[in-house]
Amino acid sequence: MTNLKQKPISxxxxxxxxxxxxxxxxxxxxxxxxxxxxxxxxxxxVFTKTYPDSARAVARQADSLMKAGVSLPRLxxxxxxxxxxxDVSGEVTTSGSIxxxxxxxxxxxxxxxxxIRRAGMAIVGKTNMSEFAFSGVGINPHYGTPQNPxxxxxxxxxxxxxxxxxxSVALGLSVAAIGSDTGGSIRIPAALNGLVGxxxxxxxxxxxxxxxxxxxxxxxxxxxKSVSDCLSIDAVLSGAHLDVKARAVxxxxxxxxxxxxxxxxxxxxxxxxxxxxxxxSKEGAIIKELDLKEFAEVAQLNVPGGLSPIESYxxxxxxxxxxxxxxxxRVVQRMVMGKGVSAADYIRxxxxxxDWIARTGHILAGFDxxxxxxxxxxxxxxxxxxDSDDEFFRVNKLxxxxxxxxxxxxxxxxxxxxxxxDELPIGLMLSACAGADARLSEVALGVEWSLQxxx
Numbered sequence: 001m002t003n004l005k006q007k008p009i010s011x012x013x014x015x016x017x018x019x020x021x022x023x024x025x026x027x028x029x030x031x032x033x034x035x036x037x038x039x040x041x042x043x044x045x046v047f048t049k050t051y052p053d054s055a056r057a058v059a060r061q062a063d064s065l066m067k068a069g070v071s072l073p074r075l076x077x078x079x080x081x082x083x084x085x086x087d088v089s090g091e092v093t094t095s096g097s098i099x100x101x102x103x104x105x106x107x108x109x110x111x112x113x114x115x116i117r118r119a120g121m122a123i124v125g126k127t128n129m130s131e132f133a134f135s136g137v138g139i140n141p142h143y144g145t146p147q148n149p150x151x152x153x154x155x156x157x158x159x160x161x162x163x164x165x166x167x168s169v170a171l172g173l174s175v176a177a178i179g180s181d182t183g184g185s186i187r188i189p190a191a192l193n194g195l196v197g198x199x200x201x202x203x204x205x206x207x208x209x210x211x212x213x214x215x216x217x218x219x220x221x222x223x224x225k226s227v228s229d230c231l232s233i234d235a236v237l238s239g240a241h242l243d244v245k246a247r248a249v250x251x252x253x254x255x256x257x258x259x260x261x262x263x264x265x266x267x268x269x270x271x272x273x274x275x276x277x278x279x280x281s282k283e284g285a286i287i288k289e290l291d292l293k294e295f296a297e298v299a300q301l302n303v304p305g306g307l308s309p310i311e312s313y314x315x316x317x318x319x320x321x322x323x324x325x326x327x328x329x330r331v332v333q334r335m336v337m338g339k340g341v342s343a344a345d346y347i348r349x350x351x352x353x354x355d356w357i358a359r360t361g362h363i364l365a366g367f368d369x370x371x372x373x374x375x376x377x378x379x380x381x382x383x384x385x386x387d388s389d390d391e392f393f394r395v396n397k398l399x400x401x402x403x404x405x406x407x408x409x410x411x412x413x414x415x416x417x418x419x420x421x422d423e424l425p426i427g428l429m430l431s432a433c434a435g436a437d438a439r440l441s442e443v444a445l446g447v448e449w450s451l452q453x454x455x
Contacts, residue, residue, distance in 0.1 A: 007037075007171060007172025008030065008033035008034050008036075008037050008172045008173060009030075009033075009034070009079070009172040009173070009174065009175055009225075010172050011225070012225060012226050012228065012229055013075070013078065013175050013224075013226075013228075013229045013232055014228070016030075016078070016175065017074070020066070020077075021066075026059075026063050027058075027059035027060070027062040027063045027066075027077035027078075027122075028056060028059040028060050028063055030059065030077075030078075030079065031055050031056055031058075031059040031077075031079055031122055031124070032056070034055075034079045034124050034172075034173045034174060035050060035052050035055065035056075035124065037171060037172065037173045038050050038124065038125060038168075038173055042147070042149065042152075042171060043146075043167070043168075043171055043173065044144065044146070044147070045128055045140070045143060045144030045145055045146045045147075045164070046127060046128060046146045046164040046167045046168055046171070046173070047081075047124075047125040047126060047127055047128065047164060047168070048084045048094065048096075048125075048126045048127065048128055048143060048164070049084075049091075049125055049126045050124060050125035050126075051123055051124065051125055054122075054123065055079065055122040055123060055124050056122075058076075058077060058120065058121070058122040058123075059077050059122050061077075062076050062077025062120065062122075063077070072120065073119055073120045074232065075119050075120065075121050075175075075232060075233075075236065076119065076120025076121065077120060077121070077122060078121055078122065078175050079121070079122050079123075079124045079173070079174045079175060080116060080121045080122065080123055080124065080174050080175060080176050080177070080178065080233075081123070081124050081125055081126070081127045081164075081165060081168040081169075081173070081174045081176075081177045081178065082112075082113060082116070082123060082125075082126055082127065082177075082178045083126070083127050083129055083133075083162055083164070083165050083177070083178055083179045083180060084096060084126040084127060084128065084129055084164075085129060085133060085179075085180055085210055085211050086109075086110040086112060086113050086178070086209060086210050086211075087106035087108065087109060087110040087113065087209040087210070088106060088109055088110075088113060088126070089105075089106055089107065089108050089109050090105050090106065091105050091106060092104070092105050092106070093106055093211055095129070095131070095132050095133065095211040096128065096129040096130055096131040096132060096133070096140055096142065096143065096161075097131045097132055097142065097319070097326075097327060097328075098142045098326055099319045099323045099326045099327060100211075100319075106209070108209065109209065110208065110209025110210055111206045111208040111209050112178060112205060112206065112209070112210075112220055112237050113209065115236055115237060115239065116178070116236060116237075119236045121236075124168070124173060124174055125168075127162070127163075127164030127165045127167075127168055127177060127179075128140055128143050128144070128145075128146060128163055128164030129160065129161050129162060129163055129164060129165070129179075130160035130161035130163060130185075130328075130331070131327060131328045131331045132211070132213055132312065132315075132316055132331060132335075133160075133161040133162075133180055133182060133185055133211075133213045134161065134213060134308070134312055134331045134334060134335065135160045135161055135328075135330070135331065135396055136159065136160050136161070136183065136184055136185070136188045136375075136396050136399035136400040136403075137157050137159070137160050137385060137392060137395060137396050137399065138157050138158040138159050138160030138161065138162075138163030138166075138189060139157065139160070139163075139328075139382065139385060139386065139392070140163070140328070141328050142328070145157070145158070145163065145382060146158045146163050146164050146167040147167070147382075148167070148170075148192060148193060148379045149167060149170045149171055149193065150170070150192070150193060150194060150379060150424055150425050151379070151424065154381050155381060155382045155383065156192075156379040156380065156381055156382060156424075157192065157379050157380060157381075157382050157385065157395075158189055158192065158193060158379075159188040159189030159190075159191065159192035159193065159375075159379065159399065160185060160188065160189060161179075161180070161182075161185040162177065162179025162180065162181075162185045162186055162189050162223070163189055164177075165177035165178065165179040165189065165223065166179075166189030166190060166192070166193045166195060166223060167189075167193065169193070169195055169223055169224060169225065170193040170194065170195060175224065175225075175229065176222050176223065176224040176229060176230075176232075176233045177222060177223055177224075178220070178221075178222050178233075178237070179221065179222065179223060180210065180213075180218060180219060180220055180221070181197075181199040181218075181219045181221050181403075181407065182213050182214050182217045182218050182219065182308065182407060183214075183217065183308055183400045183403060183404040183407050184199075184374075184375075184399065184400050184402075184403025184404055184407070186198070186199050186219075186221050186222070186223055186415075187199055187374050187375075187403050187413060187414075187415035187427065187429060188374065188375055188399050188400070188403060188415075189223070190223040190374070190415045190427060191374035191375050191415045191417075191425060191426065191427025191429075192375070192378070192379040192425055192427070193379075193425055194417045194419065194425035195223045195224065195225060195415075195417070195425075196223060196224055196225065196226055196227055196229070196230055196414065196415065196416055196417070196448070197221070197222075197223040197230070197414065197415040197427075198221055198222065198223070198227070198230035198231075198234060198412075198413075198414050198441075199219055199221050199403075199406065199407070199411075199412060199413045199414075200219065200221050200234055200237075200238065200412050200437055201219075201410070201411070201412045201434045201435055201436075201437050202217070202218070202219045202410055202434070203434070204234070204237075204238040204240070204437065205219070205220040205221065205234075205237045205238050206220070207220055211315075212311075212315040213308070213311070213312050213315060214307055214308045214310075214311035214312055214315070215311055215315070216307050216311060216350070216353075217307060217308065217311075217407045217408075219407070220237060221234070221237070222234065222237065226448065227414065227416065227441065227444045227445050227448045228445065230414070231244065231441060234437075242437060242438045242441055243438075244438050244441045244442045244445070245442060245445070246442065246445035246446045246449060247368075247442035247443050247445065247446045248284075248446055249280055249283040249284060249285045249443075249446045249447060249450050250283055250284030250285065251284060251285070251286070252280075252284075252285045252286065252368045252369075252443055252446065253285075253286045253288070253366070253367045253368050254280065254285055254286065254287045254288070254367060254368060254369055254370070254371045255287075255288050255289075255290055255292070255363075255364065255366075255367040255369075255370050255371070256277065256287060256288070256289045256290070256370075256371050256372070257289075257290060257291075257292035257295055257370065257372065258289055258290065258291050258292065259291055259292050259293055259294075259295045259296050260292075260295035260296060260298070260401065260402070260405065261295065261370075261372035261373070261402050261405075262372070262373070263376070263401075264376050264398065265373060265376045265377075266376060266377045266378060268378055268419075268423060268424070268426060269373050269375075269376055269377060269378065269426050270373075272373075272418050272419055272420075272423065272426045272428075273372075273373050273418070273426075273428070275418075276371075276418045276428055276451065277371070279450060279451070279454050280371075280447065280450065283450055287371070288367070290363070292360075292363065294356065294359055294360045294363070295360075295405055297356060298356075298404070298405050298408050301349065301352050301353065301356060301408075302349070302408075304337065304341070305337050305338040305340075305341040305345070305346075305349075306337070306338070306349075307349065307353070307408070308334070308338075308404075309334055309335055309336075309337035309338030309341075310338035310341050310346055310349075311338070312334070312335050312338065313335045313336065313337075313338035313339050314338070316335060320332055320335050320336060320339075330389065330392060330393070353408065356408070356409075357408075357409055357410060357434075360409055361409070361433045361434075364431075364432065364433055365433060367432075368432070368439060368440070368443045369430040369431060369432050369440055369443050369444075370429075370430070370431040370432065371428065371429070371430060372402050372428075372429050372431070373402065373426070373427065373428065373429065374402060374403065374415040374427030374428065374429040375398070375399050375401075375402060375403070375427060376398050376401070376402070377395075377398060377399070378423075378424040378425065378426060379424060379425065380395055402429060403429070406429075406431045409431075409433065409434075410433075410434045411431050411432055411433050411434055411436075412431070412432055412433075412434065412435075412436060412437045412440055413429055413430060413431040413432070413440075414429065414430045414431075414440065414441075414444040415427040415428070415429050416428045416429075416430065416444060416447060416448050416451065417451070418451055428447070428451070430443060430444050430447060
């Protein structure tokens with residue numbers, strides 16, 4: 001078994017590019033390292049498919065062009081992974097489910113896959129996920145569950161639904177992983193694996209060619225090892241580069257909610273969050289704690305069905321009604337919650353959501369970011385969640401609680417590691433309203449710098 005400390009990619013994109021330009025490494029060697037790592041026991045269940053031939057061809061072309069003195073697009077030749085949610089021309093997109101295995105192959109690449117190819121990046125493989133992206137835990141009974149690399153001894157959950165995506169980056173098998181975020185599916189696994197996840201404003205990136213879960217919430221986005229790397233990938237996905245610079249923490253205005261976001265925190269998470277707030281305050285940030293009772297309304301507004309169950313049932317009706325015995329029963333159990341919701345109740349929920357967004361956004365508009373733990377726990381061990389439906393749903397609900405509130409807001413958010421070297425990964429979430437991606441990114445860069453230099 002490979003030593004987890006020896007990762008093909010353990011640095012930022014900028015550092016990797018410096019090595020490539022200095023001749024210390026070639027693109028082909030880098031891709032070979034990633035593909036070799038994908039075969040290792042540590043990477044079990046991370047990929048549903050790898051692309052060795054095409055990835056090496058892209059790398060060889062990048063090496064040839066560099067040798068000829070041709071200026072390459074910044075990310076050309078670098079390895080990336082894509083969640084098995086996005087169409088690749090000529091292939092069946094399973095979305096983590098066996099009920100889609102007999103579907104017709106995709107006629108074209110998903111729009112974001114096409115953009116990745118146009119940027120010259122090498123797609124190493126498709127990554128495993130929660131079935132139909134409907135779980136924050138990351139367990140998949142059909143294709144297996146990747147092991148969280150943060151603990152090589154105890155099998156801990158990777159987080160979901162972008163489970164394989166997170167582990168591919170954590171193991172150093174890609175510079176970035178394209179996932180999706182409907183209720184936290186980028187930020188949850190990023191937090192549990194010690195990565196940076198950026199949930200951009202939903203409208204920034206097209207969803208064409210992605211298997212739908214909940215159309216009012218689905219967001220195409222990525223996770224990487226740093227905020228700046230997330231911004232590099234976002235520029236490819238969105239086609240709109242956010243020209244931002246790190247903003248000093250001093251003078252930044254942050255709000256912390258007394259409601260919902262700090263409930264039921266595990267002790268290590270509570271301590272890390274308190275430690276982080278003290279650090280930011282010491283560096284001159286203005287932190288205001290408010291009740292923000294609006295966050296207590298999220299769960300109430302989503303009773304009995306809620307947006308995710310209603311829209312996921314509509315998207316997956318043919319499978320739930322005709323082939324539920326082939327699906328993860330825990331996914332089916334959540335989807336059928338939306339089956340009996342009337343059109344009138346659904347429209348009332350959409351209207352109530354817009355009212356809630358307006359009221360909550362009015363409060364948050366006066367701050368640079370809302371600060372909270374990304375999730376209230378560190379990665380739990382996998383086996384108890386396999387053994388008990390009750391424990392699975394308890395953990396799943398907690399994992400999704402904070403992140404889903406920002407999806408419901410139609411906001412943007414980062415998850416940034418805030419653990420010390422001797423702790424399991426813990427995520428700090430910085431959130432803002434829709435369209436505030438640039439301002440939030442500037443603050444996130446500053447907060448990331450402060451946390452890295454403190455630890």
